[in-house]
Amino acid sequence: MIYQPANYLDPLDWRILFGREAPVEIDVGCGKGNFLTWVAGTKPEHNFLGVDRQLVRLRKVDKKVKRAGLTNVRLLRLEFTYLIERLIPDASVAAYYIFFPDPWPKRRHAAKRLFQPAFVEQLRRTLAAHGAVNVATDNSPYFEQIVPLMTASVHFNAESPLSLPEEARTEFENIFLSKGDTIHRARWRKK
Numbered sequence: 001m002i003y004q005p006a007n008y009l010d011p012l013d014w015r016i017l018f019g020r021e022a023p024v025e026i027d028v029g030c031g032k033g034n035f036l037t038w039v040a041g042t043k044p045e046h047n048f049l050g051v052d053r054q055l056v057r058l059r060k061v062d063k064k065v066k067r068a069g070l071t072n073v074r075l076l077r078l079e080f081t082y083l084i085e086r087l088i089p090d091a092s093v094a095a096y097y098i099f100f101p102d103p104w105p106k107r108r109h110a111a112k113r114l115f116q117p118a119f120v121e122q123l124r125r126t127l128a129a130h131g132a133v134n135v136a137t138d139n140s141p142y143f144e145q146i147v148p149l150m151t152a153s154v155h156f157n158a159e160s161p162l163s164l165p166e167e168a169r170t171e172f173e174n175i176f177l178s179k180g181d182t183i184h185r186a187r188w189r190k191k
């Protein structure tokens, strides 16, 4: 279901959004939703939010979610930086999946990348204790920016990246793998 908050000023109430209390996991830039539908199907006891700025993509995900009969998924069309800064309550997220975030390869566009010091601080603020940040990207320069940013934060410990089966791959991952690109993966856990 593509969720429309009553307003875009008050923090979200996960219990109202999902109709139950359960750990909340967020797929940031969920794209066409292959990973989101897979992970939500494997963990019916968790709540999953898929966020993307593109409505056409979310409509496709919505169809996939309905076809799969998943009741633990909600979708939100919103700029993620606004969502995390303004609407996600403190210490309320069990995991973030940030798979193939837009790399903005041109130097003059680097400020548009999600990963910035202020974003890492919002990850810290919103994650529950022992919550995880999972990252995957094909873009080496972006990965080389993300790792020191996360490592510089005293609030996170690095862990082995998630090992996922083939059917969990995202649409972009399949494209990059078919081209023979290297995929960089990482995971950090809030202390």
Ligand SMILES: C[S@@+](CC[C@H](N)C(=O)[O-])C[C@H]1O[C@@H](n2cnc3c(N)ncnc32)[C@H](O)[C@@H]1O
Pocket (backbone or CB within 6 Å): 028, 029, 030, 031, 032, 051, 052, 053, 054, 057, 078, 079, 080, 081, 099, 100, 101, 102, 170, 171, 172, 173
């Ligand atoms: C490169 S695609 C990756 C999609 C998906 N994670 C995958 O791996 O197939 C990036 C996605 O993130 C979305 N996106 C990028 N920046 C965003 C932002 N700031 N807020 C919300 N969505 C964003 C784009 O619309 C796009 O669907």
